[in-house]
Amino acid sequence: MQHWQEDFMFGYQFLNGCNPVLIKKCKKLPENFPVTHEMVECSLERNIPLEKEMEQDNIFIVDFHLLDGISANKTDPCTMQFIAAPICLLYKNLENKIVPIAIQLSQTPGPENPIFLPSDAKYDWILAKIWARSSDFHIHQTVTHLLRTHLLTEVFAIAMYRQLPAVHPIFKAASIVKGCGHTGLIAAVTECVTSGITRSVNAGINPV
């Protein structure tokens, strides 16, 4: 906890946190994320251009584009709610640590959507990282966790429960999977319909 404001911890969580499935190697910047070498030069440690860093597999990207266009204020209309769809650029430094070097908080570049850098004012940069972490939470909870584990498993669990004879070895082993499906149903209700944990972080996300 004592390192939560530090850049290495922000990068560490994309590899070792609860949602280590979004980070990708970046060989070419997306057109809607106009980061230049000059902008990130002070973060690069090898004295080579950003393009060369990409060629040498030292640049990574996390793009939360799935959140673009999701309307906020759905789960609790009485509370002001906001949602971002950031893009983060990360760098593998000489200590082999992944650190953020640029964060854009929504998908369309422009004067209203600046690219935040570690050289910005301390709390601007921390807030940009907090928004990105919040977006990671939304994707983790609704896609990685609920959709790709519980809801996907639930289909197989119900099919096995209904179709396999009770003496089938897989039917007997499926009691564990059945538990997952049941939990999925509970999660779907609590997280999406009654907006339990999602509401607790002030997000507005449509039910899956």
Ligand SMILES: [Fe+2]
């Ligand atoms: Fe779960």
